[in-house]
Amino acid sequence: MPTTDRDSSRFDYDVCLSFAGEQRAYVREVADLLAKRGIRVFYDEREKVQLWGKDLYAHLDDIYQNLAQHCVLFASTDYAEKVWTNHERRSAQARAIKEQGDYLLPARFDHTPIPGLPDTVGYVDLRGTSPAELVDLIEQKLGPREKEEFFPPIPDLLYQRLGIENDSDAQQIALEHAHHWFNVLRRMTQVEREVIGLAFVHGCPEELPDNMHIYVDLLRRVTGLPPAKLKRVLGGLNSLGFTCTIREDHEDAFERSAQLGQAPLFQIEWVDLVGNEFEYPEMLVATETIFGAVDGCCEACGVGAIRRLDFSHLASATVSEEHS
Incomplete structure (x- = not known):
């Protein structure tokens, strides 16, 4: 069920991460730091039980289009070539188009063109940004978060x-x-x-x-x-x-x-x-x-x-x- 009209405090996740497996080491560190700060993050390795047995095509579409306040897209050559990352990207872009806001937050490992992502969209250059620094930026982007329907990632x-x-x-x-x-x-x-x-x-x-x-x-x-x-x-x-x-x-x-x-x-x-x-x-x-x-x-x-x-x-x- 679409949730884009919900208050930001009512999303299941504060942020979801879309990335290619080749960059997992960097993204895993980002996900762990986000969770330690109490930020609800969708990262596949933290959702193994929830993903088990689900129709991933439909479930991931719902997550990247409806269930997070923001989506961080980790752009790279590998990202542009993957089937699943392109599925996640299309879902996230559909949400961004509907809202006409800054839902989609690009973070680049290189300058590979990503379909549907204009060069004019502001991004974070990860070649000079540590995982901790990126987490600081994500936290600032989220801003103050009212706690409603909130369960912390690490209780x-x-x-x-x-x-x-x-x-x-x-x-x-x-x-x-x-x-x-x-x-x-x-x-x-x-x-x-x-x-x-x-x-x-x-x-x-x-x-x-x-x-x-x-x-x-x-x-x-x-x-x-x-x-x-x-x-x-x-x-x-x-x-x-x-x-x-x-x-x-x-x-x-x-x-x-x-x-x-x-x-x-x-x-x-x-x-x-x-x-x-x-x-x-x-x-x-x-x-x-x-x-x-x-x-x-x-x-x-x-x-x-x-x-x-x-x-x-x-x-x-x-x-x-x-x-x-």
Whole structure:
């Protein structure tokens, strides 16, 4: 679906990179530096799982035409001769023509003519530009980035919360679950997202990774929604992998409950319907993603972050931007 009319903060990627394999060493360094700075970059080696099994012709056309704020085209003799780079170029040029803006950012290894790319278009000469210097220029070109529907490329603070900062295999699985969880939240209405977010923030994590639970009355108070509506909202999330049930109070509080009246709980579980083959507790990843997103925020700012899907607090590179 075309996305060129979206706000810049709503693109899946801040920048996509189009290059020939012969220049991979240079471009890989650029991609790694961009990711370390919290810039969402499309670079094929970082997308192996996402690309696996897809119709690459259609998928790459969507990426280079619709899903990034800018495209850096690494022009070279090799680039001009490749079938796939010409496919990427045509997709990027179609977007540039529609927008009549500076979506396409040429960076040249040599002066080989590139079809459809006039010599009058400003470019960066890579023969005297290091990868770090090019990344500086890309960051300047992107400018200040409002964080909306934002998940950082390297969520190192999430890995710390999960205790897997030194386990690359666990990080890869957790990242897959986190991306799927992020997409689940994207598919929710604002009301659904706020109810789930507040249920996780104010709920009891004692029974993780099995479930998160919260008193019905507490969720009523923090959301301002009546229990009947909360039941409808939570009960309508089955297709996104949720199982929401009502149960009685904790067993060890039975006597108190008998004196004060029943204190029912919402018990919320989530199963990653896309990545459920991974042997890693997805419910734990989901809750720590929410906890990390609101870490250091007051309640109003935390709710705002959940509404916007701003997960910049999951990475040192992007949480530091807010405080610089």
